[in-house]
Amino acid sequence: MKNQVNSIYKQAERFAEITKKAIITGNISRAKNYLVFAEQLFKTGSNETKIAITNVYVLSIATFMEMKHCSISNLFPKSLQEEYNQQLLIARL
Template sequence: MKQVNTTLIKKMERFAEVTINSLKLGKMVRAKRCLELANDVFQKGNSEVKNAISNVYLYSVSHYLELNHFAMKQLLPIELHKEYVKQINTSGV
């Protein structure tokens, strides 16, 4: 069985919290910067990092964005938006 990197998971959880708090406070420049950074790391990271961003960070942030009626296509960078669409299509929603 593969070992789960709990440190990476915790960092992605914290990064998602920072992004969501920026959105809550209306700090859109900071939120966009967080999303761009996540997108950059998603593109350049190994499979473990990509999975953590997709399954922890993007899942949490997109959930908040959906609940608060943010325009996903405008906020999410291209690669994260593609991953979000993949998640939606996989879930059957």
């Protein structure tokens, strides 16, 4: 089970890197498709998958976007945007 969980987190990490690369190269439509796919995984995946999407993927993409001074609200699907907003609230407490 531990290897499976590590694998899920590693996959979320790699998926975030692929998404960021699409953003860097200006392929925003592809990045949006990746984000939509991540949202589908978040909605339908196992509990471990949801945690990996929230804590690895969303955090990585959102941090990257903020560092580049890009708006994430028009790029993130609704569910992922809500997860990110929850992370911000928790961080402020």
